[in-house]
């Protein structure tokens with residue numbers, strides 16, 4: 001797959017890890033379509049990418065169910081002149097806290113954005129990629145889907161579902177030329193983790209690297225898996241967690 005004339009859809013492409021991935025994909029000449037709720041942030045992201053000479057569009061959507069996922073997929077295919085070659089399932093929310101403090105509403109919100117939306121985006125876009133005989137999907141997971149961590153039951157379990165779906169989708173669509181992989185980040189400095197303050201450093205201190213990642217460091221791995229440099233990698237989960245899950 002050469003990168004020119006490719007289109008990539010990045011959910012949550014207007015902030016943090018998603019925006020870093022959008023910038024890097026755009027630098028390769030890939031037309032990026034970023035999705036988020038906040039129009040101002042979306043337009044700013046797109047303006048920055050265009051100012052650097054690349055192609056970008058913003059789709060405003062509150063992704064929360066199958067119909068919003070289908071609508072975003074439809075608009076992305078339209079922007080991509082009939083095709084979306086790369087899907088980055090990145091948008092996610094991560095409320096932490098003990099199980100007994102999680103409400104049903106929080107449960108539904110987490111599973112809707114973190115699991116249901118990727119599920120139905122793949123349901124829409126993977127068959128179109130398969131028809132063309134090529135495509136790449138990268139799911140953004142988390143290291144806390146790999147071990148039991150107090151206060152992360154809801155979030156971690158939603159991403160554990162994504163880890164299994166990564167393998168299931170690799171099995172379903174791989175023989176049609178669609179590669180499906182996951183990146184599993186450790187603590188990363190983004191707008192989304194700003195509020196964690198020193199808590200992020202404390203979490204990061206448990207890993208060999210001993211510090212939080214930058215969004216760019218996670219985005220490097222996403223771009224690797226999304227492009228032909230990873231042409232023989234199917235169904236893998238790449239830990240980009242400073243070594244936390246290695247110890």
Ligand SMILES: NC(=O)c1ccc[n+]([C@@H]2O[C@H](COP(=O)([O-])OP(=O)(O)OC[C@H]3O[C@@H](n4cnc5c(N)ncnc54)[C@H](OP(=O)(O)O)[C@@H]3O)[C@@H](O)[C@H]2O)c1
Pocket residue numbers: 011012013014015016017018035036037038039041061062063064090091092093094113140141142143184185186187188189190191192193
């Ligand atoms: N940062 C970390 O330490 C870390 C570690 C491991 C894994 N991750 C995973 O990495 C991914 C990105 O994290 P981040 O820290 O970069 O997050 P972030 O800075 O909070 O950005 C989240 C993005 O998702 C979008 N979004 C949130 N809710 C949405 C909704 N209902 N509909 C559409 N878009 C929505 C946001 O845009 P709007 O607000 O405009 O909607 C924003 O673009 C997540 O899946 C997260 O679980 C992060």
